[in-house]
Amino acid sequence: MSANIILFHSVLGLREHERHLAGKLGAAGHAVSLPDLYAGVATDDLEQGFAIKARIGWEVICQRARDALASTPGDTVLAGISMGAGVVASVWALRPLTAKVLLLHGLATVPANIRPGLPVQLHVADTDPFFPEPDVRAWQHAAEAAQTDVRIFRYPNSGHYFSDPALPDYNDTAAALLWQRVLAFLD
Structure with missing residues (x-):
């Protein structure tokens, strides 16, 4: 079954990696929206990415995300990479009909109005400096308490960015396994 997916990019901006992922998802039969929350600015440098985020501002970034969602079906899969999570x-709380939630390299606060049984997947490195094990465990408890159908990998x-071949964190084996699991989750 094909899904409508909106994929929010990382703090690095909309780069070739996200376009490649959207193409991979499209080739698997899914319709993918890939909003550019930075309006054309992107980098491969983490410090520059945080500087871009600060310059644009979190409220503007989130408003751009809401604007992008306005034209998507209510059951669109919400997906985010790192900052995209x-x-x-x-936006999660505003989308009660969301079919699934996919979090790559980042956590997303679980809203109070979540639909019980909502399928949620989280994919993070076991030694991720941004999302250490205690934070992931706490997030898992919150997701389970909200009665989601949560799977953590x-x-x-x-x-941190182990699935992005353009970055030094890349791990080919982990990336292949991640995408195998993601495609199975979306089907």
């Missing part, structure tokens, strides 16, 4: 958190020997 935070963007998912900013931790990837050993991987850095």
Whole structure:
């Protein structure tokens, strides 16, 4: 079954990696929206990415996400990469019919009005400096308390952006496993 998916990019901006992922999802039969929350600015440098985010401002980024969602069906899958998971958190409560939630390299606050049984997947490195094990466990407890159908996948020997071949954290084995699991989740 094909899904409508909106994929929010990381703090690095909309880059070739996200376009490649959208193409991969499209080739699997899914319709993918890929909003550019930075309006054309992107980088491969994490510090520059945080500077861009600060310059644009979180409220503007989240408003751009809401604007992008306005033209999508209510059951669109919400997906986010790293900072994009935070963007998912900013819109999740506004989308009660969301079919699924996919979080890559980042956590999203679980809203109070979540639909019980909502399928949610989280994919993070087991030694991710941004999302250490205690934070992931706390997030899991919140997701389970909200009665989501949550699956968490931790990837050993991987850095934060382990699925992005353009970055130093890339881990080919972990990335292949992540995308195998993601495609199965979306089908």
